[in-house]
Amino acid sequence: MRQSDRVTVRNQALFIGGRSGVGKTTVAFEVHARLSAVRVRHCLIEGDNLDQAYPAPWEHGLAERNLAAMWANYRALGYRRIVYTNTASVFEHVLGELVAALGEQPEVTAVLLTCADAAAAERLAGREIGSALEKHIERGKMMAAKLDAEAPDWVHRVGTDGRRVSDIAAEVVGLTGWLP
Structure with a gap:
């Protein structure tokens, strides 16, 4: 049996957070590709899609409820590793809520x-259309400062400026210890 096929004792979660335009989704897709290439069983969930509605249902904990439901489905199929992306997923209180939604105290x-x-603004300009770009850039600047100040010290900081996505993803995967 290969190491990547062995069942781990605990569930494992990789939370990727950061401002809009930093590359969370792009890096997560590359992490997924790297793990898949070496047959490491995992799922990838884009957290922004778990409560995308109007009016915003945040006060009802919908993202956490949807995450718990999706994770239960993955767990029923034998998955024990999750890659999860969301801007705020690295704040202490949000991590607590996400970990609670996953249950079983994952690693x-x-x-x-x-x-x-400037890098975030350039990336956002490449994907945003319409009138929301400037608002998105300004909100991203404020969130970057908040993330930097409030994410716990134990959260790994990985810079994306001037780096290839494959190199960033390799660093992130290396932090998990999930490779055989």
Whole structure:
């Protein structure tokens, strides 16, 4: 039996957070590709999609409830590792809520992706259309400062400026210890 096929004792979670435009989703897809290439069983959940509605249902804990439901489905199929992306997923209180939604006290690796304001603005301009770009850039600047100040010291900081996605993902995967 290969190491990647062995069942781990505890569930394991990789939380990837960071401002809009830092590359969370892109890095997560590359992490997924790397883990898949070496047959490490895992699932990938984009947290932004768990409570995307109007009016916003945040006060009802919908994202956490949806995460718990999705994770239960993955667990029923034997998955024990999750890669989860969301801007705020590296704040202490949010991590607590996400870990509670996963249950069974998973082993947690948390990564805060960082980049300069100019890099985030350039990336956002490449994907945002319409009138929301400037508002998105400003909100991203404020969130970057908040993330930097409030994410716990034990959360790994990984810079994305001037780096290839494959190199960033390799660093993030290395932090998990999930590779055989």
